[in-house]
Amino acid sequence: MKKAALKYNAAHLMAARAAREIKDGETAMIGVGLPLAAGIIAREVHAPSSMIVFEGGTVGAKSRRMPWSISDSATSDFALAAMELWRMLGDLQAGYVDVGVVGGAQVDRYGNLNSTAIFGQGSYARPKVRMPGSGGANDIASSCGRTIIMMRLGSRNFVSGLDYLTSPGYLSGGDARARANLSGGGPALVVTDRAVFRFDGQDKEMYLAEIDDPANLEAVRKLVGWPLRVSPELKKMKPPSAKEMEVMHRLDPLGIVLGTGAELELEDFEKYLGVLERNFPDEPLSR
Amino acid sequence: MKKAALKYNAAHLMAARAAREIKDGETAMIGVGLPLAAGIIAREVHAPSSMIVFEGGTVGAKSRRMPWSISDSATSDFALAAMELWRMLGDLQAGYVDVGVVGGAQVDRYGNLNSTAIFGQGSYARPKVRMPGSGGANDIASSCGRTIIMMRLGSRNFVSGLDYLTSPGYLSGGDARARANLSGGGPALVVTDRAVFRFDGQDKEMYLAEIDDPANLEAVRKLVGWPLRVSPELKKMKPPSAKEMEVMHRLDPLGIVLGTGAELELEDFEKYLGVLERNFPDEPLSR
């Protein structure tokens, strides 16, 4: 960090990094939270004619508030279109969505994801931890032009075997996905808070492509549950730019998504209203 | 005809007779021409909460003009809903349409219909007469709660064998239709300009139920291409009532549908406009 002004947290780093993978003119299917922040940054900073669509069926909203879910009113504020969920995901299956963002609690070396259950000593029917389930993740992973995986790099989530495969990456690697009659191209990269991973062009195994600090290489290796390959051209992850930070501060004044901690203000209804009103920007953010 | 005022033609007779088969509260899928006249008469005379839906996807229009097709603007004037064609016909397949009207150039003793081609010495690929094809008729005949068949009783259209079965009636009779996984109940009756036919409860063969004049019985028998059964309780077809005639005159001032012959006025654009304007009723007809 060169300037004090560019203080950022892990969420800011991930959102800004993922944003740079979205190209101008692209249609991006994006969930809320960090992926949405990434989509908005892309649109505001470097990809002005990219467009965000939500699984809920709204297209290209232009809102003055941050959506907190894939279907709250902020996703339909001044949107270009609103359609049924099946229709939007049918458009996805037909190939109209260029890029999507997915995540999960576990990922394996081929970019397959689990967002359904951690079995522990139990099973699918009686898991240690039950999670929300696929939502649209399986559909996006199956059919989107390409996907960006976003998740924190924790001690137990880059695993050698998933408890449950919710969303397909490159399956068992190699040409397994190409043979699978999936219209989507599969994961392009994995963006975490400490590193960025990409996939080998041949065997489709994940390798380390960028790292926050090269000194952390061994630490990252230890977190990954298989022998990690490292790119010979390993790069340093670029921190968020001033412009990217400015967009993030503007879009999430409550800090709900980016974790800058306005939690206290959510406790009290009057404070909540006050924050909404104070942070009502004159100019709508484009989505 | 008791009064001179009740002068009616074959079209009026058929429309009024068919109308009486539509019950209050029913949703009726109806094509244009005579079937539409029947639907409007029902709604205006004896079934005020019946509702017409068009294959084109509009529901319950309330227009000041007579629709000339299943999808012109008159079918959407002040309609209650407009949806895609596949959705409307999906609603039909799901059982939401109580009654439908179908027709054809040929009908057989089980109420199967041909509106595709008369082969003559030719074939399906090179027919003597090519007709429009099914349109929605196959779908209505397959899935509508029950159907009303409307067609003129001509010398060669009540046949012992169809050249081409476009729309299913009772198929080969008996329980053939019940075994066929068709959601619709099949034809309830056949309304013609000279007689009304119904179907036997057991073997599903068509029989003569009503006739314009009992003196015409032999003439009708001769027109039908199989040995015609006659109901022991053969009735006389009831002519249109004054109220029914009034509705028909109001809804078709150009006489395009009911053949009262304003054809000349269609030749000239200015006369066409004049007729439209003169016949613009203050009160919309309900559909």
Added chain:
Amino acid sequence: MTSGRKKLDKVTDLASVVNKYVTDGCSICLGGAIARESVAVAREIVRQQKKDLTLMGAAMTSAGEILVGAGCLKRIEIAYFWIGVVGQGFNFRRAVEQGVPRRPKVADYSNFSASLRFLAGSMGIGFMPTRSLRHSDIIRYNPDIKTMADPYTGQEVALVPAANPEVAFIHVQRADPSGNAVIMGNLWNDPTLARAARKTIITCEEIISEQEIRTNPNLTAIPRYCVEAVVPLPFGAHPEPVDGYYWMDQPFRRDFALRSQSREGFLGWLQEWVWDCADHNAYLEKLGARRIQALAAIEKRFRQGMAR
């Protein structure tokens, strides 16, 4: 489909429709999710102590958490079940992980395939094909998902069975007394759910006239012939939002999520917001006019310039 569909005035009240149409052991679906989610309906189902229900849907948040926490659900066929942003689906977790208060059978789908089940059901056919699901454990653990070779291309596709729940509750912005319903903004699969269910109940923020419906038929999302009953139910989605009508009550959702971290906490919440409120009006009174008016005002402010 009974004659209820054929009436022109279908207006009734929430307690009556839940009592009449939700029977123990029946299958239900709820419209919306976040947007227009049928949260008041879920509270009423709990209040009437309906049991052994099967919940079918794509995604569910507050309404699902209330139903599963109160033990009303025997089976859940869904793609996503959670609270989100302010907290996890703690009731769902407790039910599936620990069987508290009971362990519902869960059949997982993806959002798209769960939606296609209703699309099939809406059209009176038995199944629908999709390219999703095959290369995942969703199909491995859900025996209702089948595969076949596309007879035209030879390529493998997954099939999902039609969903035709016995009752659907769909909360909309506006409806006329015969059930023609207008949905603004997020639609979810609600026009499709309304057709797929055996009986569809519309709950709405406002009753409008048939005349008003007729000014723009392209805005009618659900035609009256699929509708059995119409219930005026202002703020029927609180604490979730209704596009154009009111914004999310995040403090309320956060309170729910925090308290439902423990079983005792959730039971306290249930006592306070369900058992101690005789009906939806009592719930709104407890919330207070200031709060609901503020949520409506902030929504209008953000939507200024859009059609209403």
Added chain:
Amino acid sequence: MTSGRKKLDKVTDLASVVNKYVTDGCSICLGGAIARESVAVAREIVRQQKKDLTLMGAAMTSAGEILVGAGCLKRIEIAYFWIGVVGQGFNFRRAVEQGVPRRPKVADYSNFSASLRFLAGSMGIGFMPTRSLRHSDIIRYNPDIKTMADPYTGQEVALVPAANPEVAFIHVQRADPSGNAVIMGNLWNDPTLARAARKTIITCEEIISEQEIRTNPNLTAIPRYCVEAVVPLPFGAHPEPVDGYYWMDQPFRRDFALRSQSREGFLGWLQEWVWDCADHNAYLEKLGARRIQALAAIEKRFRQGMAR
């Protein structure tokens, strides 16, 4: 799907899009039928002498008659092909019965099953099941229709193959320059066609601003990401009607039907209304301002009180 979809300004002209996207031997579909039927597009396809086209659709009237009479069609996959009310489909009859000017191969469907082909195509799957078709000769003479046992119920259903025509032309009331399109009144299957086609061209009565589109997202029938090009084309459906914009020109349709009873009569009509009109503007000039204004005025009078 090329980068055309990704542009924000897609506005171009009719001659250019027909020249660029309609190649000899390609498959096309035309939006609407009666309502918003792409009649001007059909005339331009004839004018540019495009050959060996496959026309896919559900129903077609004037546009189909012009194309088949001019000999542009090699194959027709459709449920209904006629003029209606004022006359028969004499060109269609002559082509199929006598092979004049050529005999297109006809694949019959029903309106529903023809529509489901586009629904399958719009979702990127290969087929769709229906209960229609099985008990008819439609399936007997159309080898592309298959049957299977529903794997859930065991009952037989028919399958129809997805339709993904190379080009769709859809005439709408309003669109913005990036292709977000508003359809009023009769929709036919046009939102579905727009998705099923490899390239979708929107022709429209009026170009409006993106700002106006944003005031009511629920009115957008086609989102810009399926649209390749946008062509302003006022009175592009004449003599067919456009809901809210102009009424049917029955005398024109009747003249067409009468003259097309004979091959010579039709060729005379073609000379007068296609070959002798350099483009759509020349056609409108020939019609005369009085006539097109009167058709617009009468439509507005009948629609007074409806949203516009």
